[in-house]
Amino acid sequence: MSEIIVDGRPLAFIEGQTVAAALVAAGRVAWRTTRIGHRPRGVFCGIGVCFDCLVTIDGAGGQRACLVPARAGMTVTTGEGDDE
Numbered sequence: 001m002s003e004i005i006v007d008g009r010p011l012a013f014i015e016g017q018t019v020a021a022a023l024v025a026a027g028r029v030a031w032r033t034t035r036i037g038h039r040p041r042g043v044f045c046g047i048g049v050c051f052d053c054l055v056t057i058d059g060a061g062g063q064r065a066c067l068v069p070a071r072a073g074m075t076v077t078t079g080e081g082d083d084e
């Protein structure tokens, strides 16, 4: 099993999983909050439409975790990429 680094900690994933799938498989249902109201967000649509699942990947912000395949050594930062 391979690992990505999420907020500085290793997280195992299965080849073929997206970043969002790896997070959900690890028990995380929310990984950022909205700017207004600080409401929790994670996967909603799962198909790249809603932008609820935004994370920073390898320094690139605003990435949709539900669309990006997990890759060994990838660095993921949560809690960024707010919208309303």
Ligand code: FES
Pocket: 042, 043, 044, 045, 046, 047, 048, 049, 050, 051, 052, 053, 054, 064, 065, 066, 067
């Ligand atoms: S869950 Fe909707 S864009 Fe990722």
